[in-house]
Amino acid sequence: MRLAFKVAIVAFMTIAILIPLSMIRGVIHEREEYRAGAVADIARSYGGAQAFAGPVLVVPYTETVEVEETDANNVVRKVRRAKTRQWTFFPTTLDVGGPMVPDTRKRGLHEVRVYEWKGHATARFDAVIPNEGNPADRQIGRPWLSYGIADVRGLRAAPVLRINGRDVALQEGMGSREAPGLHVRLDAPVPGQTIALDTQLDMLLGGTESLVLVPLGKNNRFELESTWRHPSFAGTSPRHDTSADGFTASWDIASVASNAQRNYVEGLASPEMGLANMDAVGVSLIDPVDIYTQADRATKYGLLFVLLTFVGFFFFELIKQLPIHPIQYGLVGLALAIFFLLLVSLSEHVKFVYAYLAASVACIGLLGFYLSAVLRSLARGLGFAAMLTTLYAALYGLLVSEDNALVLGAGLLFLVLATVMVVTRRIDWYQVAGARPAVRQA
Template sequence: MENSEKQNTNKFGNWLKTSITARMLMVGFLVIVLLIPLSYINSLIAERANRQQDVVNEINDKWGHQVLVYGPILKLPYKTYTETSTYNEQTKTYLKETKTYINHAYIFPENLDVDVNVNSKTLNRGNFESAVFTTNMDFSGKFDTLDLSAKDIKNEDIIWDKATLLIKTSNLKGIKDAIHLKIDTQTLDFETNFNNDSKTYSGYLEELESSYLNQDILKQLTSSSFKINMAFNGSQDIQIIPIGKTTTMHMESNWADPSFIGNYLPNDETKEITKEGFKADWKVLHINRAFSQQYFNKIPNLDAFSFGTKFMVMVDEYQKSERSAKYGFLVIGLTFLIFFLIQTMSKISIHPFQYLMIGLALTMFYTLLVSISEHSDFLKAYLVAGISVIVLITLYSKSILKNWKFPLFIGISLTALYTFIYVIIQLENYALLVGSIGLFLILASVMYVSRKIDWNNG
């Protein structure tokens, strides 16, 4: 009885050692087991990325947030009247009472020209950095003749001496200098006018309102061009809302990776992007947008019509590390496949523990990559992590395979694989195409190498 149990045990052990099916099952099981540390590595990358975002938000809170500028808007108060009649029982007559209410008309300029100059830089805190900018925005334009008769508002009902100009912005904290409107020899100052009802863009659009306009300024607004200069410390993006009947914007910056966002794109003919920065021009006509030049009582939310530029890092270190880790299953699977083919073709025995050690070495690549990239650029981190893991596995393979022929082949294969993955994660538009072609070539190579293996034997 004992002899039969020993024989069965020996048969099972021999089957595990000699059977191709058994080795395939064992390798597949180990690949699945190694998905556990890979998932923890992905969680680590996500945690470090969240920490980076927290630091970026903290830096931006102190430096300045995104910039949206919306103005200038002419605010004209006017009188409206309601008449009520009450019946007097004693006199048997109706008494008429007229009540006067103050409403406001909001008038957009006839044309608005914006010239934006942006100087970008990075701010560091520990191992993390954030892209911020200082921008100088020059606004100029002109208002059309002030005529509200189309809305049955008489000139004598307009309170001309209470007219003001409004500028709305998402980044009141980031304004660097006092804001003045200049027109001919006249100058207007702006002050903060907080409005709890202006919740629109990133929480609140904060409002600046000018001092009252005198008759001279009102006349000059329709006959001469106004000029306003605004300087901001900001981050993330710069946008304006095209409230001019014709709105143009020219933007120039030293930022090499702009992303043009919003409802309108710059003109392709004048757009220029180089390593030293970019230049772009926009032109928006009133027929390009679905809102009016005049509003009464309240201005609707026009954020959907904003446009501008986002100052972004195309693929930061954590994004690259995350994309690289997504190929962890592929790297481990292909590496184990190479060892499996070598074991099957050369009849060299490789223990499951040795497969496990090789798999753990492959997962260490990603922890090395993340930790080193926090102190260096991604390419250097990728080279150091890749070379370390390839050398470690090549030397370990020498102790398993007993000669240099197969270990050198494994080292070259891993080098090609890591190079292939690096190329893929650097690409944006062609990542899927290059990845698909590469995987097809890998599959073709495996099919070619394994064509002479007798799969029926075991």
């Protein structure tokens, strides 16, 4: 009965430690929200996550058509009404690229990754204006050439647009579409005319963390490069090369391999559709060691730390007959939980590896000192400190080896179980529990 009671106490204390661990995870999520607020604040002043689409040639026209209408007397009659419509032409070829120059901006404790994109977009149009039907029933208006930019506040200087080698002045907006961007008006064509355009847009565009490019041409070639060493690519995987000097990436995308043109046409009737939600490709300048993600992952192993420590205590009580009070269990569990709070608070000021080292040394030193008295032996206290050092080292390996976290975690659990089984293989549990069953005589 005494053994069962002690096991129940250890189980209860282990579950109770989940309360401070969950509170610490709440603090981590709160700090993540603060960082998201810092990103939004910088995006408002510098330029948000950017997306670029275009150019697209839109030709509006008004057509008189015959429709059926019902009058007040329920008489159906045919009348002629003017309908406003438009033709949308996409580039035959589209070449977009340019270097992304990375930088950082600070808001309080938080650093946010930003960039300036020295972008260019070269496109070729061979748009044939339809000539079917009665020319008298159709009036063609002035077309516009439009470029979509997710956040025009990021434009660092006036963009330069050349059409057939001639500079033209850009205007705000995308023409008739309620979306951020730029456009230029062209002369009205005539039915059957081929609008042949060679366009080149040069711009300096600032953005926060990510850049998205929309492949609206029949044949698209995108090229990006940067000195940032940790890119994360979105959409179709590019041909890329990443090194200590940065990265280069290129995409070759045909219109038949993308839904971007269809997304764009549907977006004309749905202005709230964002450019970044289209079938696009892009790159994000990521932080390979996000301190809040790492700290949150570390707390998921917090219960394992507490459980292993309490199991070690339990075996000391069992084998060495050392009584350990539940309050002592609780204090040790709280010290283990405080490690994660120290980790996230220190990592906001120093590199994660140094924060991890400082937090682990502080907690292991405190526990080693305390347990030397609890276990009535300096050697036992140092032995427990050595065990905790091994656990913290294993946890750090799990955190920095994200791709191998599962196999490392499984191996650690197997090693712990094997150690427990080896240590307890000669224990007579019935004798320890004081309840040896009677042996039947033959």
